[in-house]
Amino acid sequence: MAVSKPTRITNSIRSLRFAHGEMTQAQLAERIGVTRQTIIAIEQGRYSPSLEMAFQIAQVFKMPLDEVFQYPDGEGGPR
Amino acid sequence: MSYEEKRTWVYLVASTAAYAVYLAIVLGQVASTAVAQVPYVSVLLWTTGASIAGSIVGRVVVETASPSDSRRVDARDKEISRFGEYASRWFVIAGAAAGLVMAMAKWDYFWIVNVIYLGFVLWAVVGSVLKLVAYRRGL
Numbered sequence: 001m002a003v004s005k006p007t008r009i010t011n012s013i014r015s016l017r018f019a020h021g022e023m024t025q026a027q028l029a030e031r032i033g034v035t036r037q038t039i040i041a042i043e044q045g046r047y048s049p050s051l052e053m054a055f056q057i058a059q060v061f062k063m064p065l066d067e068v069f070q071y072p073d074g075e076g077g078p079r
Numbered sequence: 080m081s082y083e084e085k086r087t088w089v090y091l092v093a094s095t096a097a098y099a100v101y102l103a104i105v106l107g108q109v110a111s112t113a114v115a116q117v118p119y120v121s122v123l124l125w126t127t128g129a130s131i132a133g134s135i136v137g138r139v140v141v142e143t144a145s146p147s148d149s150r151r152v153d154a155r156d157k158e159i160s161r162f163g164e165y166a167s168r169w170f171v172i173a174g175a176a177a178g179l180v181m182a183m184a185k186w187d188y189f190w191i192v193n194v195i196y197l198g199f200v201l202w203a204v205v206g207s208v209l210k211l212v213a214y215r216r217g218l
Contacts, residue, residue, distance in 0.1 A: 035083075035156070037080070038153050044217075050154060
């Protein structure tokens with residue numbers, strides 16, 4: 001369970017919402033079955049969604065996963 | 080604030096208040112009465128019952144004053160709940176272990192019950208605080 005620090009994953013959800021008819025956080029939350037507070041936490045980088053939830057969000061915007069979520073270079077390489 | 084976060088706040092306040100009342104009543108009697116004669120059982124049961132009732136009433140009052148968008152419990156709520164329970168479970172284990180040792184050493188029931196009760200209270204309070212920190216600062 002990754003609980004020691006907020007996620008390094010960044011995302012473009014906020015700008016994508018505006019690009020998709022100014023979708024509200026509540027509307028996005030309803031589409032993927034979470035609370036509005038969870039969408040806020042994801043947008044602010046305070047919560048890293050599961051892979052499944054990330055795919056659900058990307059599907060709402062009809063975008064590839066890596067255009068919705070980004071991870072800094074050099075953080076995920078083999079150790 | 081989500082429904083689950085509000086629920087955690089209510090639980091924290093009810094648990095803390097109930098234990099504070101219990102301590103105030105029981106410790107007041109310990110000062111003037113032999114421990115074996117302190118009627119702590121009824122106080123413990125009443126304050127525990129009041130804590131449960133207070134949590135239920137508190138949730139109704141909070142939801143009436145500030146209705147939540149929904150009462151859905153989502154993946155984040157579940158992760159935060161698991162995190163809080165996992166991290167605070169040591170207090171229950173420590174309370175139970177201490178109670179076991181004290182029983183083997185033939186301590187008075189008063190102290191055994193109270194150390195176990197303290198373990199439960201710390202589990203509830205620390206777990207709630209950790210969950211609220213996770214809601215605010217992130218997992």
